[in-house]
Amino acid sequence: MSGRDGLEALLAIGDRVAGMVAAGEQVEAVVLHSRDTEIRVYEGEIEQLSSAESQGVGIRVVRDHRQGFAYAGTFDDEVLVETVAEARDNASFGTPDEHLGLARPDGVAVVPLDLFRESLGSVATDAKVEMALELERAVRGADPRIAGIESCDYVDSLSQGAVVSSTGVRTASRETASYVMAWVLASEAGETQTGFGFSVGREPSELDVAAAAADAARRATRMLGSLKPSSGRLTVVLDPWVTAQFLGILGGTLSGEAVLKGRSMFADRVGDHVGSGLLTLVDDPTEAKAFSASATDGEGLASRRNPLIDAGLLRGFVHNSYTGRRMGTASTGSAVRAGFKGTPGVGCRALSLLPGTASQAELIAAIDQGVLVQSVSGLHSGVNPVSGDFSTGAEGIRIRGGALAEPVREFTIASTIQRMLLDVQAVGSDLEWLPMNAAGVTLVVDDVTISGA
Amino acid sequence: MLDEAVIQRVLGSALRSGGEFAEIFVEDKRSSSARLDDGKVEELSSGRDRGAGIRVVVGETTGFAHTADLTEAGLRAAAQAAGAAARGGRGGERTVQLARVVSPAPNGVTRQPGDVAKSAKVDLLMRANEAARSEGGAIKQVTVRCADSRRRILVANSDGLLAGDDQVKTLFAVSAVASGDTGMQTGYESVGHTVGWELFDRVDVEQHARRVARQALTKLEARPAPSGTMPVVIGSGGGGVLFHEACGHGLEADLVGKGASVFKGRRGELVASPLVTIVDDGTMAEEWGCYSIDDEGSPAQRNVLIEDGVLTDYMYDFLRSRKEGRARSGNGRRQSYQHLPMVRMTNTYLMAGADDPASIVAGTDRGVFVKALGGGQVNTATGDFVFGMTEAYLIENGEVTEPIREGNLIGNGPDVLTKIDAVGTDFAMGPPGTCGKDGQGVPVGDGVPTLRVTALTVGGTAA
Numbered sequence: 001m002s003g004r005d006g007l008e009a010l011l012a013i014g015d016r017v018a019g020m021v022a023a024g025e026q027v028e029a030v031v032l033h034s035r036d037t038e039i040r041v042y043e044g045e046i047e048q049l050s051s052a053e054s055q056g057v058g059i060r061v062v063r064d065h066r067q068g069f070a071y072a073g074t075f076d077d078e079v080l081v082e083t084v085a086e087a088r089d090n091a092s093f094g095t096p097d098e099h100l101g102l103a104r105p106d107g108v109a110v111v112p113l114d115l116f117r118e119s120l121g122s123v124a125t126d127a128k129v130e131m132a133l134e135l136e137r138a139v140r141g142a143d144p145r146i147a148g149i150e151s152c153d154y155v156d157s158l159s160q161g162a163v164v165s166s167t168g169v170r171t172a173s174r175e176t177a178s179y180v181m182a183w184v185l186a187s188e189a190g191e192t193q194t195g196f197g198f199s200v201g202r203e204p205s206e207l208d209v210a211a212a213a214a215d216a217a218r219r220a221t222r223m224l225g226s227l228k229p230s231s232g233r234l235t236v237v238l239d240p241w242v243t244a245q246f247l248g249i250l251g252g253t254l255s256g257e258a259v260l261k262g263r264s265m266f267a268d269r270v271g272d273h274v275g276s277g278l279l280t281l282v283d284d285p286t287e288a289k290a291f292s293a294s295a296t297d298g299e300g301l302a303s304r305r306n307p308l309i310d311a312g313l314l315r316g317f318v319h320n321s322y323t324g325r326r327m328g329t330a331s332t333g334s335a336v337r338a339g340f341k342g343t344p345g346v347g348c349r350a351l352s353l354l355p356g357t358a359s360q361a362e363l364i365a366a367i368d369q370g371v372l373v374q375s376v377s378g379l380h381s382g383v384n385p386v387s388g389d390f391s392t393g394a395e396g397i398r399i400r401g402g403a404l405a406e407p408v409r410e411f412t413i414a415s416t417i418q419r420m421l422l423d424v425q426a427v428g429s430d431l432e433w434l435p436m437n438a439a440g441v442t443l444v445v446d447d448v449t450i451s452g453a
Numbered sequence: 454m455l456d457e458a459v460i461q462r463v464l465g466s467a468l469r470s471g472g473e474f475a476e477i478f479v480e481d482k483r484s485s486s487a488r489l490d491d492g493k494v495e496e497l498s499s500g501r502d503r504g505a506g507i508r509v510v511v512g513e514t515t516g517f518a519h520t521a522d523l524t525e526a527g528l529r530a531a532a533q534a535a536g537a538a539a540r541g542g543r544g545g546e547r548t549v550q551l552a553r554v555v556s557p558a559p560n561g562v563t564r565q566p567g568d569v570a571k572s573a574k575v576d577l578l579m580r581a582n583e584a585a586r587s588e589g590g591a592i593k594q595v596t597v598r599c600a601d602s603r604r605r606i607l608v609a610n611s612d613g614l615l616a617g618d619d620q621v622k623t624l625f626a627v628s629a630v631a632s633g634d635t636g637m638q639t640g641y642e643s644v645g646h647t648v649g650w651e652l653f654d655r656v657d658v659e660q661h662a663r664r665v666a667r668q669a670l671t672k673l674e675a676r677p678a679p680s681g682t683m684p685v686v687i688g689s690g691g692g693g694v695l696f697h698e699a700c701g702h703g704l705e706a707d708l709v710g711k712g713a714s715v716f717k718g719r720r721g722e723l724v725a726s727p728l729v730t731i732v733d734d735g736t737m738a739e740e741w742g743c744y745s746i747d748d749e750g751s752p753a754q755r756n757v758l759i760e761d762g763v764l765t766d767y768m769y770d771f772l773r774s775r776k777e778g779r780a781r782s783g784n785g786r787r788q789s790y791q792h793l794p795m796v797r798m799t800n801t802y803l804m805a806g807a808d809d810p811a812s813i814v815a816g817t818d819r820g821v822f823v824k825a826l827g828g829g830q831v832n833t834a835t836g837d838f839v840f841g842m843t844e845a846y847l848i849e850n851g852e853v854t855e856p857i858r859e860g861n862l863i864g865n866g867p868d869v870l871t872k873i874d875a876v877g878t879d880f881a882m883g884p885p886g887t888c889g890k891d892g893q894g895v896p897v898g899d900g901v902p903t904l905r906v907t908a909l910t911v912g913g914t915a916a
Contacts, residue, residue: 054791
């Protein structure tokens with residue numbers, strides 16, 4: 001199943017499911033298919049090689065203002081019939097909610113995005129293996145202190161999806177993605193540190209193995225000799241990769257579902273000054289350079305550019321058809337699904353900050369006492385998006401008198417999401433599209449608590 | 454689930470283009486969940502995941518393919534793809550003789566969740582919702598979820614192993630949002646076991662829900678957590694994620710083998726305080742990480758990892774145990790038939806000690822008491838790990854006093870293990886967890902008695 005025929009086949013399955021709608025009902029199917037290749041190499045050999053197809057259908061039924069859901073991993077006709085029946089039965093147990101209902105085409109045109117590279121289908125497996133091996137060689141040769149590789153992978157996928165509903169939605173899209181990634185170990189004087197490097201693109205020819213190797217080696221070796229810093233309050237400079245993770249969390253607080261259900265700190269604050277005037281945040285899944293770009297959302301409606309924060313002022317939230325309807329507005333094309341096994345939630349898919357004009361080096365030069373944070377850990381355990389508490393493990397390089405000084409590790413950075421937005425001192429010019437739902441950029445935040453010795 | 458003769462032919466086919474070892478893992482999993490949020494039962498959801506994963510090993514190379522097509526033709530196609538991916542070795546016909554292995558099941562199931570009326574599940578959610586909201590007007594939102602699954606697996610390999618398991622899990626979770634002058638706060642508690650619907654004969658859902666609401670209300674009074682290194686007391690049953698991160702992952706033989714663990718080369722050495730004995734036990738009846746066989750067909754085992762402070766052994770999967778010349782330990786697990794197995798934990802815990810729990814706090818002049826832990830993360834190569842505190846208090850002059858806000862604690866595994874100076878008699882398992890590694894999540898349990906670490910860094914904002 002590939003190419004245009006593939007999309008037609010998925011749409012046909014969606015049509016079949018939507019066609020099973022009974023009187024007084026709405027039925028929707030999300031139909032997904034992907035072909036994935038994963039290669040892991042170790043010490044010049046293939047350690048693991050997987051190549052497989054995955055597929056599935058997720059079916060929503062809305063009946064009498066109640067919603068039910070069921071999914072299956074095959075497209076056999078009898079399985080589709082069974083799954084619709086199961087979703088219909090599940091619907092009978094929901095609490096009636098007058099706002100429940102599937103999305104209807106809303107007249108917003110789908111922006112055509114070129115996310116599929118036909119050529120990926122004809123790249124030989126041997127060539128992919130060679131890329132992974134080349135990355136391993138490049139990393140090992142990048143620095144004499146590189147002592148080992150924890151993992152070195154090449155991964156790609158050709159994926160397609162369709163959403164068809166009895167309310168008139170009928171869209172399909174496809175995309176390709178490939179990346180190489182390495183986690184490496186650097187050792188010196190009995191101490192080991194780690195670092196990662198990656199390169200992502202729509203097909204192998206877009207990957208830069210040398211850059212990925214250099215990044216991994218740099219991140220690992222510059223942590224050698226790192227010590228635990230003392231506790232205090234400092235200005236932090238977030239590396240693009242870290243900023244992207246922070247933006248992803250921020251995006252979650254701007255979801256219409258969080259706002260509707262009283263779980264967002266920004267619920268009544270549209271029009272308020274919620275952050276530094278340097279902060280302009282947009283969610284735009286039609287941005288073709290974003291790796292999480294997609295022409296349509298999880299309900300099959302057109303993706304669109306949604307401005308969220310404008311020079312520190314809160315503009316609005318993102319919605320799917322339910323949250324939009326319930327809040328007296330409309331879907332912003334922001335329904336999100338993690339695969340076919342669940343109903344659509346709401347979320348930001350391609351966030352980015354308006355970049356500034358200074359490079360990371362220039363921003364660091366302006367800081368007397370600070371720390372450049374290279375990576376964070378425990379985002380799921382120390383960050384509470386409802387209360388706003390933000391506390392993560394961190395590692396990076398101390399900044400003293402405008403210059404990078406000693407590497408530091410085994411410390412935490414803490415503040416609150418609310419305070420961090422207000423304490424942004426600068427946004428760098430180094431906007432970078434990363435393989436997550438937010439772009440990265442250097443971000444300087446004042447008055448963050450460092451917990452160490 | 455599959456005809457033995459078919460399995461034998463598929464394994465033979467997998468080895469046709471070469472290979473020393475082939476395995477077929479078949480999985481049929483039925484899941485269902487129900488969620489109540491904002492006062493409404495939002496949806497019931499159910500689904501089935503069914504398929505087979507086939508791997509072929511040639512030397513140090515593993516080829517893998519999976520399929521949802523369980524006909525003989527579909528399986529043979531996957532077998533050939535896996536065989537081709539492993540590329541090499543000597544080809545030819547191989548006959549595989551299977552012998553079924555039966556391992557004791559950790560427990561029985563009295564009420565299959567699949568047989569429980571959906572209305573009963575909904576009723577549970579509504580009772581919990583009402584109970585949580587009855588704790589007061591400051592409770593602004595309540596979410597209740599129940600979920601269950603029945604996972605049947607069959608493993609067969611070219612060494613002749615044939616084994617199966619039938620794993621039923623039931624889970625219940627409540628979260629609440631409270632709002633007050635200091636903003637919003639949350640409470641959360643989950644309970645889950647490898648049992649059927651009989652879980653609810655022993656869980657009082659209203660009491661559970663009220664506890665969650667009170668946790669959120671308590672946290673409205675929480676002050677900023679301290680910042681810096683100090684003594685930390687972990688309450689019993691609060692969650693053994695501390696050990697899961699401090700040493701659990703570091704004792705997985707695949708990470709050790711790649712030089713990515715600070716515990717490499719330390720078998721037989723004192724790596725922790727002599728008060729510390731850490732066990733990983735897949736046979737623990739009904740716990741979230743238990744099973745009869747792992748996902749490679751090895752029987753679950755109780756493995757003592759650290760005994761009285763001395764590192765006894767690592768955890769292995771099939772390939773690692775073979776490579777290192779060690780016995781199987783029953784730790785080869787995978788998220789689903791679509792994934793390759795690797796070394797994973799099961800139920801990981803610190804064994805009870807001899808100290809009176811009350812004396813542990815009483816003997817701490819100043820520090821933090823963590824009653825409930827959240828998740829965590831570790832860099833096994835450096836040993837640095839974090840874990841979250843979702844309900845914690847200050848300790849002042851030997852007493853638990855003010856609640857403090859959420860945050861991460863950070864430490865270095867080998868260092869923290871030597872700084873445990875008190876271990877209580879009051880062991881208890883914690884809530885069900887999902888351990889993530891290399892993109893795969895598996896269910897795990899953990900447990901601790903009350904214990905004290907003399908120095909851990911608390912990541913708060915109050916100097």
